[in-house]
Amino acid sequence: MSRKPFSHIRVLDLSRVIAGPLAAQMLGDLGAEVIKVERPGAGDDARRMGPPFLKDRDGRDTHETPIILGSNRNKKSITLDLAQPEGQVLARRLAAMSDVLVENFKVGDLKRYGLDQASLRELNPRLVYCSVTGFGQTGPYAPRPGYDSIFQAMGGLMSVTGYADEEGGAPVKTGPSIADFVAGQFAAIGVITALYERDANREASGGRGQHVDVALFDSLVASLSHYAAQYLATGEVPVRRGTQGSGGLPSQVFPCADGGVMVVCGNDEQYRRFCVALQHPELADDPRFATNPLRVGNRKLLAATFDAITRRWRQTDLLAAMETAGVPAGPIRDLKQVFDDPQAQHRGLATEVPHPLAGSVRICTNPIKFSDTPITDYTAPPTLGQHNDEIYRGLLGLAAEEIERLKSKGIV
Incomplete structure (x- = not known):
């Protein structure tokens, strides 16, 4: 004991x-x-x-x-x-x-x-x-x-x-x-x-x-942390965004051919690696998405662009690609899967x-x-x-x- x-x-x-x-x-x-x-x-x-x-x-x-x-x-x-x-x-x-x-x-x-x-x-x-x-x-x-x-x-x-x-x-x-x-x-x-x-x-x-x-x-x-801070500091009332984040983008569940994967690009370097891993390196320098403020300002277009790409991937392949690229990602699991996980x-x-x-x-x-x-x-x-x-x-x-x-x- x-x-x-x-x-x-x-x-x-x-x-x-x-x-x-x-x-x-x-x-x-x-x-x-x-x-x-x-x-x-x-x-x-x-x-x-x-x-x-x-x-x-x-x-x-x-x-x-x-x-x-x-x-x-x-x-x-x-x-x-x-x-x-x-x-x-x-x-x-x-x-x-x-x-x-x-x-x-x-x-x-x-x-x-x-x-x-x-x-x-x-x-x-x-x-x-x-x-x-x-x-x-x-x-x-x-x-x-x-x-x-x-x-x-x-x-x-x-x-x-x-x-x-x-x-x-x-x-x-x-x-x-x-x-x-x-x-x-x-x-x-x-x-x-x-x-x-x-x-x-x-x-x-x-x-x-x-x-x-x-x-x-x-x-x-x-x-509510940064949601409350957003309103208190700027007067802007936060809104619902589904699985999308409110900081670094892209940050959301991306659809796959057989499920979905949660991906978070917390900075510009991770975003660049994300684009390369998806075999679309040209999107890293796209003038609409090149910096996080640009991605936030174009979040709907950003989501639509990458949704169309990830839908062609299998979930396991996308997860493997993200891990190799060093981009934070994870599957959506139920609690049986959580407690069966080797990390848990x-x-x-x-x-x-x-x-x-x-x-x-x-x-x-x-x-x-x-x-x-x-x-x-x-x-x-x-x-x-x-x-x-x-x-x-x-x-x-x-x-x-x-x-x-x-x-x-x-x-x-």
């Missing part, structure tokens, strides 16, 4: 579905003990977001959905009813023993349980309390609920995703829940920064934690771990590669309440009779 940077950190994860759980999962990957709190009987809302469901050893559906399996590795699950006073007492005991709390309740909801950031940071001044919500803790939209696709729409991502209207296109959302993902990563960065401030800058921080406020809306807008296997992008219901399950791994503290140890996303005994008896010291009493009242 490798040494992990956060092996001394405990995280109380009160979040559900994707964004908050992803933040806590990242901390778990780094070695933190993450205690996922779920409602007795029902669990995380994501346990009902199927099918498909993971099958048990006998081929029957479990409650383990892709969202649960994708956002909750390296955690322990307990059941606890936060709406009941005794449940709130147990939650406060766990918060008092934790370094971090992650939650994604609607703004103000946890205050009625005495589990808001002000109350818990008074109880445990070292606590880093991270709130991951749709619109953040402040502003006119703060009370609103929301899900990923709402923020893709409101945050501008859908306006720049898809084919142009004149090509029969319309705004579309990305396949994965990208607003959830980026918010989860920003939340993890925020927590890590707050922990560093608490522990490394003790003279300034007094060893106190702080409140980290992350909004999916804010995170999605921030993820060499980098260890998936691993198989034991699972109490299925026997074993393949899960994604963390993509960060550390030289001295590699992330090599993974546990499967927990089943509902899998670690009740370990946490209630082992950590909180409750007797077996007390746990049974709490269970009979629906508190755990």
Whole structure:
């Protein structure tokens, strides 16, 4: 078992579905003990977001959905009813023993349980309390609920995703829940920064934690990067361009006789090599395309010119030609092809771990590669309440009779 940077950190994860759980999962990957709190009987809302469901050893559906399996590795699950006073007492005991709390309740909801950031940071001044919500803790939209696709729409991502209207296109959302993902990563960065401030800058921080406020809306807008910069700096509103890029051109999926290939020419030299590889060196000096600003200004003509050329190529031949020429290119793959790829296997992008219901399950791994503290140890996303005994008896010291009493009242 490798040494992990956060092996001394405990995280109380009160979040559900994707964004908050992803933040806590990242901390778990780094070695933190993450205690996922779920409602007795029902669990995380994501346990009902199927099918498909993971099958048990006998081929029957479990409650383990892709969202649960994708956002909750390296955690322990307990059941606890936060709406009941005794449940709130147990939650406060766990918060008092934790370094971090992650939650994604609607703004103000946890205050009625005495589990808001002000109350818990008074109880445990070292606590880093991270709130991951749709619109953040402040502003006119703060009370609103929301899900990923709402923020893709409101945050501008859908306006720049898809084919142009004149090509029969319309705004579309990305396949994965990208607003959830980026918010989860920003939340993890925020927590890590707050922990560093608490522990490394003790003279300034007094060893106190702080409140980290992350909004999916804010995170999605921030993820627009150069698209947002284009509007802010120039006033020009970006538009949808299908697979075409907005920087170096040509950059798009080029049709082949038997499929398509994504090609990106990031500079004039790559464009020149692209032309030579396609056996049309004269296009490198074509006055319409010779420099990137010219290619951007003539992007439709550029695409039509090269579409007509690549349609005569087979996909494998075009890929080979691009690799020989040193021009970035790649095929469009489904996820089976991705995980079968030798590069993905060499980098260890998936691993198989034991699972109490299925026997074993393949899960994604963390993509960060550390030289001295590699992330090599993974546990499967927990089943509902899998670690009740370990946490209630082992950590909180409750007797077996007390746990049974709490269970009979629906508190755990």
